[in-house]
Amino acid sequence: MTNVSCYLLGERAIVIDVACHIATQPKLNQKLFALKKWLDSSDAFIDVVPAMSSITAYLINPEKIKQWQQVIVEKWNDLEMDSFESKLHHISVNYGGEFGQDFGDVANRLALTHEQLIRLHTSVDYQVQFMGFLPGFAYLSGLPAQLHLPRKSTPITHVPKGSIAIADSYTAVYPCGSPGGWHLLGQTDSTLFDAESESVCLLQPGDTVRFVEKSC
Template sequence: MQTYNINFHGDSTLVVNFGKGIDENINNIVHFYINIFEKNIIQNKYVLDIYLTYNSVVIDYDFNLMESFKLKNIIEKIILENRIESKKNNNFEKIIEIPVNYGEEFGPDLSKISKSIGLSEKEIITIHSSKNYRVHMLGFMPGFPYLGGMDEKISFPRLSEPRISIPAGSVGIAGNQTGVYPFSSPGGWNIIGRTNIKLFDINKSPPNFLESGTYLRFVAN
C-alpha cells in the first residue's frame, strides 16, 4: 500500500505528499504518480497546474469547478488503483551532458574555494564533473534544476553578501547544492564556471532543456 498524505495549501492547491526530505526513491514515486495524475485529470478544466517538488505532487485547481473534498476523493481513488511496482530509478540512460568552462572569468569563486578547502582547482573540477546529478525538480525560476548528489568534499557556504547580478549559465555551489542559473539573476551562490547551454528557450517545445527525473553531468571544456 502506497503511503501518502493529502494536504491543502490555501484555497486552490492540493498537495499529495509521498515522504520527507530529499530522497531519490521518494522522488521516483512522485514522478510515477504525476504521470498517472496527468493522464487521468489534466484534461479537466478545473486543473490549472500540475507540478512536482522533491517529495510531492501539487495540483492547483479552480474551486468553482471542483470542490476540494471531491478532488481529494478523486486523487485517493487514482492512487489506490495505480500501485507503483518499482521505486528504482530507470532514467540513467537519460544523462544530459552540460559543457562547462570552469574557473577564470567564468568561475570567479573557484580559486577562493580551492584555497579555503585545500583542494586544487583541478581537483575541484574533477570532483564536480565526475558525478551524475539527479534533477529532482524544476522551480525557483524558469528551467532552474534542483540537483541532488553533490560530493560533500567540495561543499562551500553561500556568499555572505549576494552578488547583484550573476550571468545566465553560471554554475554555482551553495552548501551541499550545485546548480545552474538559466537567467541572469542576483544570487549568493559561489560561481565556479559557466555553460553556454540555454536551459530555457520559449521558442522550443517544451521550453526546458532539462527534465525533472533525469540526470545531468557537467563536462569540463
C-alpha cells in the same frame, strides 16, 4: 499508503508528500517523478508542481477533488519504485578564470587543487530535484560532500547567464543573468530556458545531468 501523505490544500489542490520517509527510502523520489509524469498526462489539472519531497496537483474542476484524491492514492500504491526512467543531459562547462569568478576561492576554502575541484564536480550524475527561483533554474542533488559550502553571506547583483554554481548540497545552472548567492565555478553555452521553444525548460524534475569539462 504507509510512506506517503495525500491531503487537500484549499478547494482545488492535492498534495502528495513523502518528506517523513525520504531519508530512509531515497528511492521514493523516483516514485514521485513517475507519479508526476502520470499526472502531467492527464487533462484534469491546471498545473502539477514538484518540490523537494512532494507534488502539488491543481485541479481544473474542484468538484472532483475528493475523487481525484482517491485515484492518486490508488495510482501511488500501484507504482513501482523503479518505474521512472530518467533523461540524461550532458552539459559542457568552462571552469574557472573569466567563466567562474569564485572557482579559485572555492578551491582554497576546500583545500583542493583546481584539477581536484573539477574532477569532483564532474565525477557524479546529478538529478533534478525540483525547479525554482528562476524559470529553468533546476536544483541538482548529488553534489559530493567535499564540495558542500553554505551560500554566500552577501549575494552579488549579477550572475552571468549559464553560470555553474554550488551552494549547500546542490549544484545548479543559472538560466539567465540575475542576482545570486551561490558560488560560481564555471559557465556553459547550453540554453536552459527558451520561452520560444516547445519545451521551454531544458531540464525537468527527475532528469539526470552530467557535467563535462569543455576542451580548450
